[in-house]
Amino acid sequence: MKIFTVVALLFSIIFLTESIQHFHTTCNDVGILEGIVDSMKELGEMAKQKIAAMEGQVCSKREGTYFYSIPENRKHIPSDCADVYYKGIRLSGIYEIWPRFLNHPINVRCDMDNDNGGWTLIQRRGDFGENSDFFYQPWDIYKAGFGNLSKEFWLGNEHIFALSNQKKSVLRIDLKDFEGHSRYAEYPGFVVRSEVELFQMTYTTYKGDAGDSLDHHKGVPFSTKDMDNDNHKTHCSQRYKGGWWYNA
Template sequence: MFVHFVVFAILWMPVTLQLVTMRSFLATPSCNDRISNIEFVAEHQARSRRSCAAMCSINCGCFGFNLLVNKCRIHRSCDLVNMTSTEDGWKYYQINLPPDCQGVMESGESTSGLYVIDLFGGRVQLVTVYCDMETDNGGWTAIQRRLSGTMNFNKTWTEFKNGFGDPANAYWIGNDVIHHLTNRQPHFMYAIFKLHAPPGRTKHRKSSCNSLIKVFRLQYLFLTSGDSMINAGHTGGNVNGASFSTVDRDNDQWNSGNCAVKYKGGWWFNDCHDAFLNGPWPPEHWFEPWIPAITSVSDIAEVRMMIKPT
């Protein structure tokens, strides 16, 4: 049995957002002193290979740096078969993007913000995510983020499956992405509320669970008391084994209708919920996001769900 923690907290700390491109790279010596016959994405003057690496955007698969002329060239890819010409001084480096925010942290980044991750490797699917590098030792990948009702979470099955929104403001990373991240190994989950309130009223809630999501079904093992996602006194709030439901796909256990339709948002409903973080804003229409800790949501400023490997 895998055991790890789900953490609930209420915080008021502001977070500065910025999009950060990873600067982790590996040398590709087979391409050195060569020039690609495929047009490069961009060319810049650069003082070092690290400053050249910093110029890589989401379209940059590798870069070449020539110390002899302090020149940097950005490429989508560096394949030896395309390096048909020669020129002294060029050295090439493959950009490595981590698969999650824990990998971002392990690469040396320590600032919370927006990062690009390479979900499957080989740059098959690049995803921009919010990474929390301060909470509980950092390395948290935000699978959901909501700021002041800027995004409607009453979406279809396909929209939740593929993901939607803007990580800088409000987004759902996508059930396909969540499944891929969590299916390989158990994960911690951390749920955060930030409130429009003065400091001094902080609440924390911890419980234990096993791996998060397999084929859009929440696998959740209740081991401690006081957790809203699996309320021992209300079977309808127990999300252990609950399938994800949306307005157009009813997978809940409520016999009188579709919980996602009634509460206007996709979630792992049972019959129906004691924890529900995808309710509609303005908050007066959002019913009981986390019982018993939060029953009124009028002062909520941000909601965030984050995961990282155990």
């Protein structure tokens, strides 16, 4: 599946974020938007052009073939966007899926165009007219997910957990500015643990040309404005106005 911030998962899970951070993403330099801006500034310097704006999405993609028992009432529903793609559907859009570890189906945005298609977007950020504090949400909201699948959104930590644990996945982060310059990062073995483990995030390796912005977040629990799980004396989520896997 693929997940997009564009962050997406490919089992597909792609984690696509036109808001990826570069270098050491500690509490002091990890701000969701600020970190993204820093990374894009570097791209801008390389291109010798000023970055005007950006948006992001994350996705993931399936690796290999996996088999498990599927209840009769859900056999006709794909478990992720990779399943949708493998059924012969090639149009990007919103589809109903039913991940293995959920007791109900959910709607997700599938990217059938990027990198051979089949990506499930988990986050999307961009210039969609939302307030600057749109991603400044409490723990329960980040758990359930929020936003508009056609605009900006966070798919929900419980949904990302279900997607990343049912099959091997790849997290992909794509960065793009308004002038068309782009970079990407892929993280095979991307997994988000359960709420009992505070939705801790990990992965195995990195590849891409955007820089490994998640290196300092590996093995770190999720934090929100009302749940400070980072290792810094400052409440990073409150400081940077958004939920994330903040480190110190």
